[in-house]
Amino acid sequence: MCYKPKYSIFSLIVIAAILLAGCKSTPVSAPFSPSASLVITGDVEKEICLADYGDWPIVQRDYGDEKQKCIALLPLLSAAGITGEKVSVFFSSPDGAVAEIPLEQINENSLLRLSAEGGWQFIAPDHPPQVGIKFMDYIVIKASEPSFRASCVRIIDGENEQVLTYGELFMADRIERLVLDGQAKKGELLTNVYRRRSLIPLQNYIETTSREDIQTGLAFYASGDQGEISLEGFLEWRGNSVDYLGPDGKTRKKDLMGIWVDPPKLSIKQVVSKSLSAIEKGRVLVILLDGLSYYDVQRAKPEFLSSNNPKKAHTVMPSITPVSLAAALTGKLPNQTGITDRGMRELLSDDIFVELDKMGKTSAMVSGEMKVINTSKEQILNPDLNGDGSTDDEVFACAKKQLEKEIDFIFVHFHGYDDVAHTHGPLSSEALEKLTLLDGYVEELVSNFKGTIFIIADHGQHETFGEKLGDHGEFRLLDMTIPWIEIERGV
Ligand SMILES: [Zn+2]
Structure with a gap:
């Protein structure tokens, strides 16, 4: 053929x-x-x-x-x-x-x-x-x-993850409902207009019997938008996409990617609002550890990070660096930052450096070899000068220098853990070794700093098999849950 x-x-x-x-x-x-x-x-x-x-x-x-x-x-x-x-x-x-x-x-x-x-x-x-x-x-x-990063609907509930492909949702149990679309009027005569909908109750997939207090979840859409939804709502099969419909069977949100039944309250985009309010009191240091899941910190217990009360926060979808870094630097969701996938670099909304400028605060951003996204502030890039296969030592040295300058806001992006976790798998001995090294770097940066410090990640990773042993980008507990550490020193 x-x-x-x-x-x-x-x-x-x-x-x-x-x-x-x-x-x-x-x-x-x-x-x-x-x-x-x-x-x-x-x-x-x-x-x-x-x-x-x-x-x-x-x-x-x-x-x-x-x-x-x-x-x-x-x-x-x-x-x-x-x-x-x-x-x-x-x-x-x-x-x-x-x-x-x-x-x-x-x-x-x-x-x-x-x-x-x-x-x-x-x-x-x-x-x-x-x-x-x-x-x-x-x-x-x-x-x-x-397949990896293929569109489907995932439901995260506690530590459980359900994957619902569009084909599986074609087979799902549904209820038929007449949904009132509106009322038409001609002279004195009224007509109610309905649409018969075939709806998949979300409750089919959620174990809430033991947790009646949970009535809402956080929904993630293909557009990059997120929002709270009622778990009494429905899924509507649309062929190769799925819409979320509210309990009325009518309020529609298109192209659902995932629902988090009990999401962490903190979000990566709060880095901006929290930094801007902390900067009123003193200097702010944000350290981003690329690819480090909250659960990696939980299980590997790096000495400094785990002794500073790491909390859970959620990142944005897709859980990849440009998209989540844009959210962390603007305080906006991907559908507003304009960066919704790999290869996109131009922010559609102002980043934190614009706000800091307006406040008359000085700022710096320390990154690895390449800019992941374009920012209003020129980033200080750090190629692997000593050729040891990682830019983390260069980023560390550069960050130390910047901290000495009494700059008000410094954002430091360490890339190395993500690279090692991709190659050897998260929690592999290589990844643990890298995490120990970064834990030491972070401790030293923090101990030389007076002000508010936020330590976060852009996304986590989950184990994979094949050429790469770790990957991310999907709506999974490990990819989506990042650590959030907040330290105040001498403020
Ligand atoms: Zn990565």
């Missing part, structure tokens, strides 16, 4: 054709009706929406005496880009019929046919006839294990 790679002009034309065809883009929760369009969705990079065969290669199939024109399913799946492991494919029609096939059983004889008498139909002569669902509206890909 000849198929061109995902980003070829060919597939762009197909996508453009699909868009022009005005395909429905989201699942219907209204009463079902036979539909001419078929959506391939679920755990895929992008939905594919078919109004007709478009430019997909036509396959001729002998059927009795006649030849039928079909298109093959495999190229479509490969164009959609499956985002996970242990994959099943569901063929679904609006009347409720669904057939499931493991991905590995889809072969070159697995075809799709569009006809007046059968709508979109799955044609697979090698399979039992029951797979031949007619008038299909959805082909849903279900991955039981999402």
